[in-house]
Amino acid sequence: MAQASRSERQFLRVGDLAERTGASPRMLRHYENQGLIDAQRSVSGQRLFDPIVVDQVRHIRMLLGAGLPLRTISELLDCIHDPARLEPCAVPLLMEHLRDHDSRIAELISTRDALQGLIDSSAPRPPGGATQER
Template sequence: MRIGDLARATGVNARLLRYYEEQGLLASHRLPSGHRRYAQDAPETVRRIRVLLDAGLPTRVIRDVLPCVRGEDPSAYDPCVATHLSTRLHDLDRHITELQRTRASLAGLLAAAEGAVA
């Protein structure tokens, strides 16, 4: 499958597909002419990558997790994905807590500033 065909099949532009390849997420082989060819299952791989990106995983983690993913449905994931997902969820929870503290501090400053104006 050529890169243009893969782009059309997945809705992901060729530049992004090349990036996935550079990051070790997607494999291709080169023809003597230098053109990339992808396996027939490449559209499924790209869809898996997109699902994991949408879940907020960075490409370095996706590279580790991708071999454990059997389909787009999370119930089809192998147990090795759980550790990565749990770590990411914990990181997000911590970040949300920090953002809530920052928001409360900013709201307090704003209230004080608005009180000084009145």
């Protein structure tokens, strides 16, 4: 029994992992359910995470912060070996997402311009119509 508890001490419980990464325990369980991180189970059924999962969760949170969905992140995790950079294998997928965002931004700008035009066209006119200078 002492052997099992000694080996469990090298692993992190979900609360410890949450504290080290800033992710909530609920999100960590979600990441595990999505196959983004792996956990072992203690004798009592608690999730136990290898300390290397700390970096994996930080990478996941960085990619989420860039607006990527979890399904895309799962494809990119193999392209992360150094916390400071992504491997070139990530570039094609990131470029695809960048193009999608650029397209949505262009659509939003067009919508904004149309709304501003409607607002401008509904501005009150001076009494007696527009005056013209001669």
